[in-house]
Amino acid sequence: MYNGPGVEKKWQEKWDSSGLYRTNLQDPKRPKFYNLVMFPYPSGDKLHVGHWYNYGPADSFGRFMRMKGFNVFEPFGFDSFGLPAENYAIKTGVHPVESIAHNCETMRKQIRAIGTMYDWDLEVVTSTPEYYKWTQWIFLQLYKKGLAYRKKAAVNWCPGCQTVLANEQVVDGKCERCKSEVIKKDLLQWFFGIREYAEQLLDYSDMDWPEKTILMQKEWIGKSTGVNINFKMDGSDEVLTAYTTRPDTIYSVTFVVMAPEHPLLMELVNGTEYEKEVREVCDQIQKQTLIERASEGGKNKLGAFLGKYVINPVNGEKIPVYVANFALMYGTGVVMADAHDQRDFEFAQKYTIPLKFVISVDGAKTSPEKAKEAYTADGILFDSGDFTGMNNREALPKVAEWMEKKGFGKRTVNYKLRDWLVSRQRYWGAPIPMIYCAKCGDVPVPEESLPILLPEDVDFIPRGRSPLAYNEKFMKAECPKCGGAAERADETLDTFVDSSWYLLRYPCANMMDKAFEKETVDHWMPVDMYIGGPEHACMHLLYARFIHKVLRDLGYVSTKEPFKRLFHQGLITKNSAKMSKSKGNVVSPDEFVGKYGSDVFRLYLMFMGPFDAGGDWNDKGITGVARFVDRFWRAMSEKTAVVDADAMKRLVHRTIARVTGDIEILHFNTAIAAFMEFVNEVSKTGIDLEHQQMMVKLIAPIAPHLAEELWEVLEGEYSIFHQSYPAYDPALLQETMFDLVVQVNGKVRGKVLVDRGISEEDAIKAGAAIPNVAKFLEGVTVVKQIYVPGKLLSFVVKIA
RNA sequence: GCCGGGGUGGUGAAAUGGUAUACACGAGAGACUUAAAAUCUCUUGCUCGCAAGGGCGUGUGGGUUCGAGUCCCACCCUCGGCACCA
Numbered sequence: 001m002y003n004g005p006g007v008e009k010k011w012q013e014k015w016d017s018s019g020l021y022r023t024n025l026q027d028p029k030r031p032k033f034y035n036l037v038m039f040p041y042p043s044g045d046k047l048h049v050g051h052w053y054n055y056g057p058a059d060s061f062g063r064f065m066r067m068k069g070f071n072v073f074e075p076f077g078f079d080s081f082g083l084p085a086e087n088y089a090i091k092t093g094v095h096p097v098e099s100i101a102h103n104c105e106t107m108r109k110q111i112r113a114i115g116t117m118y119d120w121d122l123e124v125v126t127s128t129p130e131y132y133k134w135t136q137w138i139f140l141q142l143y144k145k146g147l148a149y150r151k152k153a154a155v156n157w158c159p160g161c162q163t164v165l166a167n168e169q170v171v172d173g174k175c176e177r178c179k180s181e182v183i184k185k186d187l188l189q190w191f192f193g194i195r196e197y198a199e200q201l202l203d204y205s206d207m208d209w210p211e212k213t214i215l216m217q218k219e220w221i222g223k224s225t226g227v228n229i230n231f232k233m234d235g236s237d238e239v240l241t242a243y244t245t246r247p248d249t250i251y252s253v254t255f256v257v258m259a260p261e262h263p264l265l266m267e268l269v270n271g272t273e274y275e276k277e278v279r280e281v282c283d284q285i286q287k288q289t290l291i292e293r294a295s296e297g298g299k300n301k302l303g304a305f306l307g308k309y310v311i312n313p314v315n316g317e318k319i320p321v322y323v324a325n326f327a328l329m330y331g332t333g334v335v336m337a338d339a340h341d342q343r344d345f346e347f348a349q350k351y352t353i354p355l356k357f358v359i360s361v362d363g364a365k366t367s368p369e370k371a372k373e374a375y376t377a378d379g380i381l382f383d384s385g386d387f388t389g390m391n392n393r394e395a396l397p398k399v400a401e402w403m404e405k406k407g408f409g410k411r412t413v414n415y416k417l418r419d420w421l422v423s424r425q426r427y428w429g430a431p432i433p434m435i436y437c438a439k440c441g442d443v444p445v446p447e448e449s450l451p452i453l454l455p456e457d458v459d460f461i462p463r464g465r466s467p468l469a470y471n472e473k474f475m476k477a478e479c480p481k482c483g484g485a486a487e488r489a490d491e492t493l494d495t496f497v498d499s500s501w502y503l504l505r506y507p508c509a510n511m512m513d514k515a516f517e518k519e520t521v522d523h524w525m526p527v528d529m530y531i532g533g534p535e536h537a538c539m540h541l542l543y544a545r546f547i548h549k550v551l552r553d554l555g556y557v558s559t560k561e562p563f564k565r566l567f568h569q570g571l572i573t574k575n576s577a578k579m580s581k582s583k584g585n586v587v588s589p590d591e592f593v594g595k596y597g598s599d600v601f602r603l604y605l606m607f608m609g610p611f612d613a614g615g616d617w618n619d620k621g622i623t624g625v626a627r628f629v630d631r632f633w634r635a636m637s638e639k640t641a642v643v644d645a646d647a648m649k650r651l652v653h654r655t656i657a658r659v660t661g662d663i664e665i666l667h668f669n670t671a672i673a674a675f676m677e678f679v680n681e682v683s684k685t686g687i688d689l690e691h692q693q694m695m696v697k698l699i700a701p702i703a704p705h706l707a708e709e710l711w712e713v714l715e716g717e718y719s720i721f722h723q724s725y726p727a728y729d730p731a732l733l734q735e736t737m738f739d740l741v742v743q744v745n746g747k748v749r750g751k752v753l754v755d756r757g758i759s760e761e762d763a764i765k766a767g768a769a770i771p772n773v774a775k776f777l778e779g780v781t782v783v784k785q786i787y788v789p790g791k792l793l794s795f796v797v798k799i800a
Numbered sequence: 801g802c803c804g805g806g807g808u809g810g811u812g813a814a815a816u817g818g819u820a821u822a823c824a825c826g827a828g829a830g831a832c833u834u835a836a837a838a839u840c841u842c843u844u845g846c847u848c849g850c851a852a853g854g855g856c857g858u859g860u861g862g863g864u865u866c867g868a869g870u871c872c873c874a875c876c877c878u879c880g881g882c883a884c885c886a
Contacts, residue, residue, distance in 0.1 A: 001838090211804090212803095212804055212805070212880095212881090215803075215804070216803085216804080216881065216882085219802095219803070219881085219882070220881095220882080222885065224885070224886090226886080242886080243885090243886070244886055245885090245886065246886075257886090300884090301884090324884095325884085326884045326886090327884085327886080328884080328885065328886090330885045330886080331885070331886065334886095335885095335886045336886075337886080341886065342884090343884050343886080344886080346884095414885080414886095415885095416885055534880080534881085535880095535881095537881080538881085538882090571880090576879090607812085607813095607823085607824075608812065608813085609812065609813060610813090613805095613806090615812075615813095616812090618811085618812080618825095620811070620812075620824095620825055620826075621811085621812060621813095621824060621825045621826095622825090623824095623825075624812095624823090624824045624825055625824080627824095627839095628823095628824085630839095669812095669813075669814085669823085670814070670822090670823080672823080672824090673813095673814075673822065673823035673824075674823085675823095676823055676824070677822080677823065680823090739819080741818075741819050743818085743819090743866080743867070745866070745867090746818095746865090746866060746867045747867090748818095748819050751819070771852095772852090772853075775853095783866085784866060785866090786818095786866055786867085788818065791818060791819095792818050792819080792867090794818080794866055794867065795866085796866045796867095797866095
């Protein structure tokens, strides 16, 4: 019997001591293959099934590419800055430097038990000064290019904890820790100008990504084309500019709404009788959570009349201006409102604003008076000047063009994507390398003084400002411009900044004098395969693309995109709930790995179902995989008599073809099924040493320890991972005979074994001769015969 | 509400428009054994039939086709993502 756990330890040590997985970063002979998994946050919990589900199959794919002849680079690291370590420190007093070092060490040990080919010499830990020095350097590059800037932004503020909260720390509008009511507070924040790259980020050419992910990103970027329309204020020369994607509805516009955050809003009402109410309504809206503001239904519409009117440029009508909660600072922050939009319609009903339709199914005049809802469908325009009688969709571009010619409209492109807020009023992150000078303003730290070290003697208990602000030694700085006394930035960077460039650092992890070297990075970029969870579709994956493009524009890298092929592994749940420590439903692999070994566990995870589907955890089937490993071990390690050499060869080559094809598209479950069928068959045919060796090589990527041990037994030279993957002979895949399926009126009535090269005529003869088929052909007229060579014969008959 | 997956045996699941349920778990029967475990062999969608064989069957209802799990239309359920984006 095969002793998995014992054998595995032996090989893991040998792989380690022989440096098998150390990458030759400049191998001129083999094409490169950068095989990357999303690096984890080093939590204190044990490695769970989800980690294995990500790293095991990803490593199998890397091993497959290695044996296919590629120089595979498969690194690992830790995304170790972030909130959890800081919260843990607040709770227990254990310093993040300490807890993170400890957690990384524990995780490294556990990950080694999987038996992956990570090159630990080139490890990345984002919270080390060697790493975050370069994260700070990247910030400075963006700053120099004008892509990092400061502006006021509303943040979640907990008055109880005296701190900024992340969205996930706000539960039902309350602080998850102290349950205080969370308020919005305007703070100066740092942003990265990702909007400038919105258009470029919509280019997904040459990327082998899941359609779904591309769609999600496109939606997130949210490009729309429309028109900015100028509405002149009644009685003044001021102009309100509204953005619309529906200029075709301009003749139905009966009011205009502004976002409460619009900079001009208070100017319009200051000192008027409307000021008080508008202020009150704005305050109320500010208190609304995003969910309240976003909830559906007319009841939730909230707003106030500003006492001002604008002129509709197309018909000179005087229409009222309102502030409304459903208007956001998107586009221009001003919306032209009409009866062809459900939100506008509901708002108008609540505040009894007149409405009118200009589109109906057939162009007949209709009125909103009796209507219960907006008319949002397409149709024929009426009461629309020169455009009356046209289909509204066809009219739309013409209206836009006409508006531009008339001078009150301008065609505009808009994006939902907002600039990336990168500053955090927190301790455990890379300090922002800026100095705030009373005289010179914001001054970047000179590159030669990086890293700005994160001080260790800091009190992390929140009390108003970022913990760094209370460390006098850290805060004291000299302005690099004027030489005067100044203050350091007390903010740290969002951890997404750390993870947006780590892929460039891996091959350069040991370089001390630069973030990365262009030559090396150009050789290894793009990442050929990136495997990780779909939850990062819009944030991490978009940010990494953005940073990569910025670095390319600055001349630091040459590739357009960081990730060539992307694959999302599915989620492993327990009783259909996400595994988490707080739910207490985390399944640990240890028990199974201890009993069956890493290979069996890895195989079982792969066999459970499609890799991208995930699934609900149960251990019911693991015995089947364990049995298979034993049977495979026996069939490959024992000398057996070959009973049918021809059948054996065909079996081996057919299995190679199936397994290779399946692994290429990461269908590990069916690859394993092919192996199982092989084991079931091979007992009948027998197998010789040459073919045993082929099969052992074939299984090596998905069961590396088992294969290495078998390779030794079969007197192969260490290591099997220096061997190349077996190829199949296409000639051996063709069977000489095949089962011809015979149908009558679409129902299978019989089968007959015939020669592969049989003519249509002979096939029909053979098919019709089957007694059970003949029975169904009796007393009827054959109308049609369909013959699919190598597969099937179908008689279409009519009862005479 | 919108966008995107997915609904197939008792269970995890296979299936370029061409034999639905491969592979595995579980269950049942048998062999080996003093016995058990392990291993091996057979059976295993439902249903009628002694059998040969027939009928039904991939969430529901329609459609296209000689032929549909697969394509089209409508709907139900479910899991993700987004959510007043003008």
